[in-house]
Amino acid sequence: MESLNLLFTCPHGGEDILSNPALLRNRHNYPPSCKNCESFEKDSDLRTMELTTSVANKISILSGREVPTQIALINRDYIDFNRQVECAIEPSNDMTAENNYYEYHKGILDVIKKMHLQNENSFKFLFDIHGTGRTKVEDCGGQVHPIDIIIGTDQGRSIHALNEFDPNAFWGDKGLINLLKSKDKKVWPAEPNQDSDSRILDGGYTIKTFGSSRLFEGLVAIQCEVIPEHRLDPQKRELFANIMSECIWNFIEPFI
Numbered sequence: 001m002e003s004l005n006l007l008f009t010c011p012h013g014g015e016d017i018l019s020n021p022a023l024l025r026n027r028h029n030y031p032p033s034c035k036n037c038e039s040f041e042k043d044s045d046l047r048t049m050e051l052t053t054s055v056a057n058k059i060s061i062l063s064g065r066e067v068p069t070q071i072a073l074i075n076r077d078y079i080d081f082n083r084q085v086e087c088a089i090e091p092s093n094d095m096t097a098e099n100n101y102y103e104y105h106k107g108i109l110d111v112i113k114k115m116h117l118q119n120e121n122s123f124k125f126l127f128d129i130h131g132t133g134r135t136k137v138e139d140c141g142g143q144v145h146p147i148d149i150i151i152g153t154d155q156g157r158s159i160h161a162l163n164e165f166d167p168n169a170f171w172g173d174k175g176l177i178n179l180l181k182s183k184d185k186k187v188w189p190a191e192p193n194q195d196s197d198s199r200i201l202d203g204g205y206t207i208k209t210f211g212s213s214r215l216f217e218g219l220v221a222i223q224c225e226v227i228p229e230h231r232l233d234p235q236k237r238e239l240f241a242n243i244m245s246e247c248i249w250n251f252i253e254p255f256i
C-alpha cells in the first residue's frame, strides 16, 4: 500500500526512561540560547502517543493508504524532542540521549524525502501532536476563550506554501479551523486575527524546522495541542480522534 503524503509526529508522549540518571535534563544547565524557552510542563502531553496512533489509523482507513507516524518513546524528563538539540538534552559524554534525538529527527526527514520521491510536486503535510494543560486562552483584550484544541502555524509561516497556493485553503469553509468548528469543537485561534495573539502557543521546533522552509517548500506543518479531556479517558479520546481524523482528512484531501 502506498503511503499518504501525511506524517504525524508526537514528541512528548513517551514514558520510557534512560538508565543513566545523569541524562535527566537539569534546567539550571540550559544554554544561554535556551534561557527564554517555554518552561517545562510535566505530564502535559500524557496519552498523546495513543491519540496520535489512533488519528493516523483512522485516516488510513478513510483514505485507504498507509499513514506514517514518528512517535518519540523517551520521557521528556530526558529529551525534549521538540527543541533544538542543545536545549533538548543534558550535556553528557553518554551519547544515548543525543543519539535518540537525532534518530527521531532523521526519521522525520526520511519520511519527508520518501514522500518527495513519490511525488515531487504535490503538497506534503506534517501534523505535530501535543497535549496542553490549558483549557482556555486569554486574548490580548483580556477576553477568555475556552478551548478543545490549539492549532499552531508559526504565524502562518509553517503553512506558507498552502496559503500561497490558495489563501482560502486554511481559513475558508473547508479549512482545518472551520471544519473543527463545524463539529462543535472550540479552536484557538478561531479567527485569522487571533493568530497574532497566540505567539507563545503558535508552534515549536518541529513545525518551524520542517514547515514550508527553504528545504521543504511544499511541506505544510501544523501543531495541534489537545486539552486533557480529549486525551486521558480512552472513550473520549476515541471520540475526539474520530473528529480530528475526519477534519484533517477532509482538509488535506484536495491537496494531496
Ligand SMILES: [Zn+2]
Pocket (backbone or CB within 6 Å): 012, 045, 082, 129, 130, 131
Ligand atoms: Zn508537547
